[in-house]
Amino acid sequence: MEPVYVIGCGAVGVPLMACLAAAGRPVIGVRASEEDAPEQTVTVPVTVADRALDLPLQTVGIGRLGEIKGPVVIATKAHANAALARRLAPLVSGPVVIMQNGLGVERPFVEAGFQEIYRSVLYVVSEGDLKKGFRFRAVTPSPVGVVTGTEERLQACLAALHTVGFPLRAEADIQREAWTKTIINCVFNAVCPLLEVDNSLFSKNEEARDLARKIVTEGVTLANRLGIPVEVEALMERVLKISANSTQAISTLQDLRENRETEIDYLNLELARIGAALEPPASLPITETLGRMIALKSRLGRGTGGAG
Missing domain, CATH: 1.10.1040.10 (N-(1-d-carboxylethyl)-l-norvaline Dehydrogenase; domain 2)
Known part of the structure; x- marks a missing residue:
């Protein structure tokens, strides 16, 4: 199984990483704002729906990334999307899943020519930071739909990303x-x-x-x-x-x-x-x-x- 790369170690990215790690899936957190951060394993206190998930998480700076074949999740703030799309375009050959709210968040990735783009609409509440840890709760399963790509590949992404703690569902009219x-x-x-x-x-x-x-x-x-x-x-x-x-x-x-x-x-x-x-x-x-x-x-x- 190719690892999931989660771009952004914040209030969405870290809980997602913790839920994937708890489900036994390989996941790497990418520090988008720390260009040359070395590969390291960190333990961040994460509470998901009153369940503590204090698991070791692998992270690395975005400048140290090579070719990426597995799913890439964009979990940064949307204002970083244009720079991220330019940066990731030469590296990513697999699907990109944008986990952000708002309108037009997918536009930079479309313009950069990504072949598979899926976007979510998040129904979660989360607060905290890397030092204090995060408290996270899913209000309801967050819908994910096709921007460019296929329904079949969307289902494969959901299979890789959906967990009990961070539930996702397919949505035809995203x-x-x-x-x-x-x-x-x-x-x-x-x-x-x-x-x-x-x-x-x-x-x-x-x-x-x-x-x-x-x-x-x-x-x-x-x-x-x-x-x-x-x-x-x-x-x-x-x-x-x-x-x-x-x-x-x-x-x-x-x-x-x-x-x-x-x-x-x-x-x-x-x-x-x-x-x-x-x-x-x-x-x-x-x-x-x-x-x-x-x-x-x-x-x-x-x-x-x-x-x-």
């Missing part, structure tokens, strides 16, 4: 799933970080629910105009279900607290760009404004906001 989750994330990843509260806000506060409905309505109106069949009530039901069952900090809030770049460009701001490119343009004023506030807060936190 773009509809991506739009659904993106609109939902436009609520959580903008409102909660700006108010610096956890995900339970919308199940507790009527004003927050009203704001969530306005964001969802903007996104659904845009999706419907593009022929993507999503409904406001169905998405609001999912927003409230997620909110009622989660008290964790959303990933964007974690990024802001650690002065890391967020993925808001692939959420609120991507929806705004898509709407602006239509003829006539579609405006998403609340979605875009909240997204721009997150982007500014991120730049200020990282010292790149510029002078006022």
